[in-house]
Amino acid sequence: MQLWLAFTSPFxxxxxxxxxxxxxxxxxxxxxxDPWTDPRLRAVNPLAKVPTLILEDGEVLYESSAICDHLDERAGGGRLFPRSGRERRRALxxxxxxxxxxxxxxxLFAAERRAALQVDPMIPRFERAIAASLDxxxxxxxxxxxxxxxxxxxxCLLGYLDFRWPERAWRAGRxxxxxxxxxxxxxxxxxxTAHRLPTVDPRP
Ligand SMILES: N[C@@H](CCC(=O)N[C@@H](CS)C(=O)NCC(=O)O)C(=O)O
Incomplete structure (x- = not known):
């Protein structure tokens, strides 16, 4: 199997x-x-997103949830995705x-990078979603x-927060x-699987 990825992507x-x-x-x-610039990725995944998994016979899977579900099934099933009931509902x-x-x-990370040019009104909404999810x-x-x-x-969520904002005090009160x-x-x-910065050419 081939996993097309960026090492910065939490998914x-x-x-x-x-x-x-x-x-x-x-x-x-x-x-x-680099999902933003690589035409080969869009040729296999119309959304041009990572992760994208290409199976041995050429079948393509995208969406991390679908890929993880396939891997679980391949390993016998019922491990990462409990088979039924409350446990399954909790996991999903x-x-x-x-x-x-x-x-x-x-x-939020992308908006902050742009913020020098223009204030993004979505920033408080992203911040609230992250804080409420952590709570x-x-x-x-x-x-x-x-x-x-x-x-x-x-x-993946906590690892991404620490990777992008090492000083962020998300642990306080939690x-x-x-x-x-x-x-x-x-x-x-x-x-x-720790995050690292890309080694492919950055987007233009
Ligand atoms: N819901 C998707 C999210 C994937 C996603 O947004 N990947 C980002 C990198 S973290 C990406 O490829 N972005 C490129 C784009 O949005 O065009 C999943 O779970 O796989």
Whole structure:
């Protein structure tokens, strides 16, 4: 399998963490790309977004949730995505919450980069979405042993916040979430997939 990714993308990291957790990382070739400029990416994914996964027979998958679901199925199923009931609903809900907050964080980062030119009225909305999501996650018991897609998603959100805003005080007033994140520091799937800046040409 080929995973087209940017090493700055929380959604691409989510797929890589899922692959590590499932023991599938060795089957995935990483192809670094810039989704904003690489015409090869749009040729396989009309949205030209990362992550994009190309299977051995050429079938293409995109959307991190769909890719993680496929990896889970490939590993036997029911591990990252519990099969039914409350556990499944919880995992999907927290995946959705974390993905939504990571989307807001990505847009916030892009808006802040532009802010020297023009003030973006969406910035307070992105900030509120991130803060409210973190408050909601503070009240959620997160597993320190068996990861589901919920824990994978939360890890991607927190990892992205620390990557883009190392000084951001998101831990203040959220001791349970901060403790969980500290306890995750040595987890191999997180260590192996840490964010880094791109090595492909930056967008023009
Ligand atoms: N909902 C998508 C989000 C993917 C996404 O937004 N990826 C960003 C990088 S973090 C991207 O490729 N942006 C390029 C664009 O929006 O055109 C997923 O979960 O895979």
């Amino acid at each position: 691409a990291r989510k797929v890589r963490i899922a692959a590590h957790e499932l023991g599938l990382a060795g089957e995935i070739e990483l192809v670094e790309t 809900r927290l995946q959705g919450l974390s993905d939504g907050a990571a989307t807001a964080a990505g847009r 909601a996650l503070e009240a959620e018991p997160l597993s320190r042993e068996a990861f589901t897609i919920a824990e994978v998603g939360v890890a 001791p349970a979430l901060a403790d969980w994140w500290t306890a995750m520091a040595e987890r191999p799937s997180l260590v192996e």
